[in-house]
Amino acid sequence: MPFGLSMVGPVIYTFGTPEQKAKFLPRILSGDDWWCQGYSEPGAGSDLASLRTKAERDGDHYVVNGQKTWTTMAQHADWGFFLVRTNPDVKQQEGISFLLIDMKTPGIEVRPIITLGGEHEVNEVFLDNVRVPIENRVYEEDKGWTCAKFLLAHERTGIAGVAGSKRGIEKIKEIATTEMDGDKPLLSNPFFRRKVAELEMDLTALEYTELRTLAGEAAGKGPGPESSVLKIKGSEIQQRITELALEAAGHYGAPYFRGFGEGDNEHPIGPDWAHRTAPSYFNVRKTTIYGGSNEVQRGIIAKMVLGL
Amino acid sequence: MDLSYNETQGMLRETLARFLADTYDFESRKKMLASPTGRDPGIWKAIASELGLTCAPFAEEHGGMGGGAIENMIMMEEFGKVIAIEPWLQTVVIGGGALKHAGGALAEATIPAIISGDAIIAFAYAEPQGRYNLADIGTTAKADGAGYVLNGHKGVVYAAPWATHLLVTARTGGGRRDRAGVELFLIEANRPGITRRDYPTVDGFMASEVYFENVAIPGEALLTGGIDLIERVVDEATVAVCAEASGIARTMVNQTVEYTKQRKQFGQPIAKFQVLQHRMSDMFVEAEQVSSMALMGTLKLDEDAAARKAAVSMAKAKVGRSLKFVGQNAIQTHGGIGITMELGIGHYFKRGTMIEGQFGSIDHHLDRFEALSYPA
Numbered sequence: 001m002p003f004g005l006s007m008v009g010p011v012i013y014t015f016g017t018p019e020q021k022a023k024f025l026p027r028i029l030s031g032d033d034w035w036c037q038g039y040s041e042p043g044a045g046s047d048l049a050s051l052r053t054k055a056e057r058d059g060d061h062y063v064v065n066g067q068k069t070w071t072t073m074a075q076h077a078d079w080g081f082f083l084v085r086t087n088p089d090v091k092q093q094e095g096i097s098f099l100l101i102d103m104k105t106p107g108i109e110v111r112p113i114i115t116l117g118g119e120h121e122v123n124e125v126f127l128d129n130v131r132v133p134i135e136n137r138v139y140e141e142d143k144g145w146t147c148a149k150f151l152l153a154h155e156r157t158g159i160a161g162v163a164g165s166k167r168g169i170e171k172i173k174e175i176a177t178t179e180m181d182g183d184k185p186l187l188s189n190p191f192f193r194r195k196v197a198e199l200e201m202d203l204t205a206l207e208y209t210e211l212r213t214l215a216g217e218a219a220g221k222g223p224g225p226e227s228s229v230l231k232i233k234g235s236e237i238q239q240r241i242t243e244l245a246l247e248a249a250g251h252y253g254a255p256y257f258r259g260f261g262e263g264d265n266e267h268p269i270g271p272d273w274a275h276r277t278a279p280s281y282f283n284v285r286k287t288t289i290y291g292g293s294n295e296v297q298r299g300i301i302a303k304m305v306l307g308l
Numbered sequence: 309m310d311l312s313y314n315e316t317q318g319m320l321r322e323t324l325a326r327f328l329a330d331t332y333d334f335e336s337r338k339k340m341l342a343s344p345t346g347r348d349p350g351i352w353k354a355i356a357s358e359l360g361l362t363c364a365p366f367a368e369e370h371g372g373m374g375g376g377a378i379e380n381m382i383m384m385e386e387f388g389k390v391i392a393i394e395p396w397l398q399t400v401v402i403g404g405g406a407l408k409h410a411g412g413a414l415a416e417a418t419i420p421a422i423i424s425g426d427a428i429i430a431f432a433y434a435e436p437q438g439r440y441n442l443a444d445i446g447t448t449a450k451a452d453g454a455g456y457v458l459n460g461h462k463g464v465v466y467a468a469p470w471a472t473h474l475l476v477t478a479r480t481g482g483g484r485r486d487r488a489g490v491e492l493f494l495i496e497a498n499r500p501g502i503t504r505r506d507y508p509t510v511d512g513f514m515a516s517e518v519y520f521e522n523v524a525i526p527g528e529a530l531l532t533g534g535i536d537l538i539e540r541v542v543d544e545a546t547v548a549v550c551a552e553a554s555g556i557a558r559t560m561v562n563q564t565v566e567y568t569k570q571r572k573q574f575g576q577p578i579a580k581f582q583v584l585q586h587r588m589s590d591m592f593v594e595a596e597q598v599s600s601m602a603l604m605g606t607l608k609l610d611e612d613a614a615a616r617k618a619a620v621s622m623a624k625a626k627v628g629r630s631l632k633f634v635g636q637n638a639i640q641t642h643g644g645i646g647i648t649m650e651l652g653i654g655h656y657f658k659r660g661t662m663i664e665g666q667f668g669s670i671d672h673h674l675d676r677f678e679a680l681s682y683p684a
Contacts, residue, residue, distance in 0.1 A: 047573035
């Protein structure tokens with residue numbers, strides 16, 4: 001449950017009021033609330049600070065109007081954390097606030113976006129005169145960019161996905177041990193084997209980079225711009241794993257299996273892992289785009305780390 | 309060296325390009341894919357009988373225009389530009405190619421039906437255990453009187469749900485992976501004992517698992533030539549998908565350039581960022597390599613088998629690499645919208661990705677090229 005536990009949770013326990021902590025943190029820990037993230041907008045992707053969804057005060061409420069996009073799992077979410085513009089008259093980054101919005105509030109409409117593998121993971125979220133109590137604002141008004149950046153740094157460490165990639169590589173090795181290439185297992189094919197080894201090497205380097213970041217955090221250093229290193233390497237490794245799985249599937253990467261719908265008990269086509277390989281490969285192209293595209297991460301390293 | 313097309317070839321390209329521009333816009337293609345049969349049969353009929361394009365690569369004695377691989381390359385490149393799902397590759401390049409090379413009564417009878425658009429052929433060659441080895445075949449064709457009896461399972465047979473005929477590789481003798489004993493048969497797709505499990509493919513086609521259970525076929529169904537014929541036909545098909553890849557890669561480059569001119573971030577079109585300009589320049593360079601290798605492979609198809617195989621493998625490996633580079637960077641440069649079904653670019657990426665593995669992966673073809681070109 002990354003959106004609650006590792007994204008909005010740290011924002012609330014770092015910047016929230018005692019009331020906000022008491023209200024939200026236990027339900028994040030228990031898993032009672034599913035969270036989604038209202039950051040990107042159709043016109044504000046890499047240039048997140050140009051966001052235009054606005055929140056205007058009306059008594060003890062904000063009235064929110066605008067559109068968010070790429071909102072992962074919004075169709076299941078109980079709560080969302082949203083970046084909204086509360087002051088249009090100052091520098092972009094200085095007029096943004098961080099709001100917690102109950103997704104059942106009238107005026108919220110969630111529309112699916114279907115991605116290349118056929119999945120419904122992300123959504124557009126339309127906000128039409130959505131009334132949000134002012135007490136649901138985290139940190140000061142117009143200072144939400146501070147929370148936003150803090151959260152993004154946390155997202156980047158999580159986004160490295162070391163554990164998931166370890167599992168991915170183990171799965172590839174397992175597949176390549178049973179999948180045959182002529183009279184030998186695929187893992188004996190020198191080309192395939194070399195690619196698996198290279199992946200494992202790169203993942204180990206990433207893992208130790210992450211351990212160094214975490215050690216720094218334990219010593220009281222919050223994840224800073226170095227977390228961009230984790231995001232870049234982690235996302236690329238995730239993509240290479242799916243690329244290799246698709247290669248292992250051979251001809252059986254092509255069948256599109258609609259999945260196990262209700263009342264559908266058909267067996268997938270080919271080896272039981274193969275039908276997921278192409279959709280995963282397509283889907284995982286997202287990792288170098290989301291959470292601040294890898295171009296943005298390189299910009300952060302150039303500016304914040306190298307001082308260019 | 310004159311690499312320009314003659315007048316007839318230029319006309320072929322024009323005719324098909326104009327027709328596809330009218331029939332294969334994004335919305336129409338989407339509708340076709342979503343229809344119960346996954347295609348619009350009228351389009352194939354029009355390509356064959358109204359436009360008369362299917363006759364291009366066939367000899368005059370079969371009712372053709374006397375063309376060959378170049379004509380197929382031209383057509384495939386145009387199909388690639390609109391990611392058409394028409395069965396040209398399976399029917400004309402593969403089915404037609406096998407019949408042309410084998411000749412005989414079956415060719416006399418079937419080629420006119422291909423040209424008229426009445427025959428659609430699917431190529432049932434891959435098997436679940438075989439990967440890219442064309443001789444790794446468990447499907448058997450047992451001699452039975454004057455004919456044969458087919459038993460076995462063919463996997464991921466593109467266009468099989470639409471086919472009137474199946475072109476099947478099967479073993480009349482020898483052990484699994486032996487080159488000797490592998491033969492090619494052309495049979496009606498509705499013969500008793502043939503069952504299919506149909507499904508869509510991730511790149512927009514329809515395909516099937518095809519099962520043969522004691523399928524009786526006549527002796528005349530055999531196309532003589534064995535594994536050598538099969539390899540030749542697959543090499544021709546491999547080069548044809550390289551040409552398709554050329555159309556796809558060019559279109560992905562163009563669409564990416566257009567998108568970055570429209571898409572604004574940080575107060576300017578993202579095309580203004582040097583990092584994206586350089587990336588798109590690299591994509592353009594790689595797309596050019598795809599076109600060059602499609603041409604090189606096509607021109608070498610008539611060389612002796614060893615030279616042909618080496619050239620085709622070199623072409624396909626390079627095309628696979630360049631196509632991957634162009635496709636991945638096209639999606640990355642589009643950002644989130646590139647991963648959705650809403651824009652064409654993702655659909656080009658999907659077909660391009662499948663071409664990377666079709667008739668052999670990059671590694672497979674580099675391996676074959678090395679084996680044929682360098683001493684062990």
